Amino acid sequence: MDGRETASNKRGVMGWLNPRHYNLERWAYVFQRVTGVGILMYVLGHIGDTSFFVGGPFGSGPDPGTWALDLSFTENLVGHLILATTVVIVVFHGLNGLRLIMAEYGIIFQKPSKIEYPYQAKGLRGLQKHMIWAAIVLAIVAGLWAGGILFG
Amino acid sequence: MRESRLMQLQYATAAAALVLVAVHLLMQGVLVPYSTAISFDRVLAVYKDGVDVSLLEILLIVVVAHGFNGVRIILLELRQTRSWTTWVSRGALIAAAGTIAYGTRTILLAVLGAPS
Numbered sequence: 001m002d003g004r005e006t007a008s009n010k011r012g013v014m015g016w017l018n019p020r021h022y023n024l025e026r027w028a029y030v031f032q033r034v035t036g037v038g039i040l041m042y043v044l045g046h047i048g049d050t051s052f053f054v055g056g057p058f059g060s061g062p063d064p065g066t067w068a069l070d071l072s073f074t075e076n077l078v079g080h081l082i083l084a085t086t087v088v089i090v091v092f093h094g095l096n097g098l099r100l101i102m103a104e105y106g107i108i109f110q111k112p113s114k115i116e117y118p119y120q121a122k123g124l125r126g127l128q129k130h131m132i133w134a135a136i137v138l139a140i141v142a143g144l145w146a147g148g149i150l151f152g
Numbered sequence: 153m154r155e156s157r158l159m160q161l162q163y164a165t166a167a168a169a170l171v172l173v174a175v176h177l178l179m180q181g182v183l184v185p186y187s188t189a190i191s192f193d194r195v196l197a198v199y200k201d202g203v204d205v206s207l208l209e210i211l212l213i214v215v216v217a218h219g220f221n222g223v224r225i226i227l228l229e230l231r232q233t234r235s236w237t238t239w240v241s242r243g244a245l246i247a248a249a250g251t252i253a254y255g256t257r258t259i260l261l262a263v264l265g266a267p268s
Contacts (some may be wrong), residue, residue: 014199037265040219047212049257053195054261061265062199064192071190094170101163149181 028132032096035082035089042086049074079149088143095135163203165218170209199262212255220248 021028052070055063071078102108108127153160179198180189188194198204224244228237 003239033222036219036222037226040223043215044218044251047216047251047258051254053192053199054258056267059261061261062192062267063194064267067195075190090173090177094166094173097184098170101166104159104163112165116264149186 014118024132025131028096028099028135032093032100035093038089039086039093047092082146084147084150086142087146088139092135092139095138096109096132099135103128157193158224160238162221162225163216165221167213168208168214172207172214174194175207176211196262196267205259205263209256209259212259213252216251220251230264237249 004099040073050066051059052066053056053063054061055066059066110126180186182195198208221244224240227240227244
């Protein structure tokens with residue numbers, strides 16, 4: 001590879017954010033990546049904050065003092081909003097990811113047929129579209145449920 | 153490792169994470185009340201339980217491997233030169249190893265360390 005392919009791919013990651021000519025599957029593709037990066041950021045923060053159970057980076061064992069300090073930073077309105085939002089994006093990412101795995105292994109693909117006008121992407125018919133909407137709806141329901149637990 | 157193998161790894165860790173994250177979330181407020189789940193004594197009991205702590209360690213490895221491999225895939229969609237591919241793959245591997253090491257350190261100190 002001499003770099004010419006790279007030069008022709010000028011939109012790169014920013015191309016995800018251009019909504020022109022997007023269909024539902026394309027939006028699901030963008031959100032799968034955006035939510036994935038968001039979840040990784042949360043996981044890194046979560047691994048960092050739970051380390052305060054053992055006194056933080058320089059701790060040596062379970063420490064109720066540093067754990068209480070950690071909870072004083074995370075157990076508030078902002079912390080709970082982050083947690084509830086994380087539940088929404090985790091559920092969407094997980095269920096949409098399940099759809100992608102099934103599509104990758106050909107489980108939910110339509111059977112091939114003759115190309116006829118008007119041209120429509122086969123993968124977007126029926127089950128795949130329903131699965132994307134199910135992921136969106138269940139993510140919102142899970143977020144509301146988490147909100148109920150955190151703020152209830 | 154070949155890209156096809158890495159994608160299979162991505163799907164395998166995704167399937168495992170789906171189950172493990174569901175169990176983890178259920179333990180944090182559904183099966184166990186949220187205020188109890190984050191209390192010091194309850195968290196310590198989870199770390200001291202062999203099954204729970206094993207699931208936490210597996211969850212750590214699976215989620216971090218899936219996350220950093222995902223970032224690697226995204227960055228390789230951005231550019232595809234050989235040097236970029238090499239450095240992104242090495243960077244993702246080092247970042248994942250460092251994160252798993254730090255998370256495992258927390259688990260080991262919680263399991264083995266005496267409460268202060």
